[in-house]
Amino acid sequence: MVYTVLLIILPLAGLTLGWTIRWLYARYQLTASEQRAERIRQDAIKEAEAKKKEILLEAKEQVIRERNQQERETRERRAELQRYERRVLQKEELIEKKTLQIEKNEQVLVDREKGLSLREKAIDQEEERYRSELERVSGLSSEDAKALIIQDLEHEARHDAQALINKIEQEANMAGEKRARDILVTTMQRLATEITGEVTVATVTLPNDEMKGRIIGREGRNIRTLETLTGVDIIIDDTPEAVVISCFDPVRREIAKVALERLIIDGRIHPARIEEVVTKVSKDISQKIFEEGEKVLFDLGIHNINQDAIRSLGRLHFRTSYGQNVLSHSKEVAVIAGVLAAEIGANRDLAKRGALFHDIGKGVESDSDLNHAEIGMDMARKMGEDPRIINAIGSHHNDMEPSCIESVLVQIADAISAARPGARRETLDNYIKRLENLENIAEGFTGVEKAYAIQAGRELRIIVNNEAVNDDQSKDLAKQIAKKIENDLRYPGRIKVTIIRETRIIEYAR
DSSP states (O other): OHHHHHHHHHHHHHHHHHHHHHHHHHHHHHHHHHHHHHHHHHHHHHHHHHHHHHHHHHHHHHHHHHHHHHHHHHHHHHHHHHHHHHHHHHHHHHHHHHHHHHHHHHHHHHHHHHHHHHHHHHHHHHHHHHHHHHHHHHOOOHHHHHHHHHHHHHHHHHHHHHHHHHHHHHHHHHHHHHHHHHHHHHHHHHOOOOOOBOOSEEEEEOSSTHHHHHHHOGGGHHHHHHHHHHTOEEEOOSSTTEEEEEOSOHHHHHHHHHHHHHHHHHOOOSHHHHHHHHHHHHHHHHHHHHHHHHHHHHHHTOOOOOHHHHHHHHHGGGOEETTEEHHHHHHHHHHHHHHHHHHHTOOHHHHHHHHHTTTGGGGSOOOOSSOHHHHHHHHHHHTTOOHHHHHHHHHTTTSSOOOSHHHHHHHHHHHHHHHSTTSSOOOHHHHHHHHHHHHHHHHTSTTEEEEEEETTTTEEEEEEOTTTOOHHHHHHHHHHHHHHHHHHOOOSSOOEEEEEOOOOOOOOOO
């Protein structure tokens, strides 16, 4: 029993003792924490007091510094105001001195003005006496003398001005001619094109003379069919192993030549086969015309051209003028015009385009009685070309006045291309004879002093005696000479007759 009581009491005693010890330990911990908190609070208070004293000390020092700065600025401003005050006082003293000097000068000027007035009156009286004496001695009034002096000065000024104008004109002409020669020589030297020649007939070589009979056919039906379909004349004569095709239309002549060559190679020559070959060749030539037009446009870098214009350009490949291929001539003129435009600073693209189209009227199929320049102008106008290009086409043979520098360049390039040695087939004797006939016709009229055929015979310039022929008579004389040229001469294109009537006054300074 006692043992059981002990077993109950002992654990309870242990528990009580453990709880007491834990309570005492917790009490000890609490007391220690309160002491640490008190120490921290005291340290914080001490640190806050120290920080407060430090801040107050810095504030006092800042106030002292600002006060010293303000005092220093105040002293500087006071010193600056004192300097300004001294300057103002000095300026006031200087102004007072200047005012006194001005008053003295005004008095001197007043005294001097009075003296000058007296002297002016004396000089006027003396001048009047001298003028009267001069008028009496010279016998001229002052107005007459003044007019005479002005007239002499005017004559002298006119003489000097005319001399200066003549000098400037001579220098300008010399410089302009030299510059023009340099540009033209440079352009012609840079140009390298082929010279081609064409005639109105074409020759087809035969393998043997027996082929002539096959070309003629039974009762001439083959040759008649070929001539009817192509519109050419086929000449079969005694020339061995050759047939001549004659036609003024170069396209039809080319179609007939190619068709006949193909028939000879094929060997089957009869009306049906001839018609078949001619139809095929016509299509091929039409395609070739278009390709030639596109080729020249590609070579020159010209774009935005409609198909009708390309075909008209391509037809120029089969056209000739005095033996010169017109398409090659047009391409050459475009190159020359482009180079000239680049040399003088003109519009190069416009010059090339106008030069290429200048003879496009020759490639247009038309029954109109207009010349090729007028036909080309109408075509360019329908194509919506620039008015300057239209003017270049119309003025390249002086049928109208050039309206821009590009038109003049086209004229020059056209003349260069046509005048190159070998470019045209006309013989020298015929060329000289035609020019002489033109000049002789003009010189046969009364009042004509001299006649000059220029531009390869396209223009006749006539100098008349201004005393023997007046303006009205000049008009009649031009009509009479043009009429006589039409009746007596044969020539291609048109000839422009220009009458020059002028008065020249020449003096020499020795």
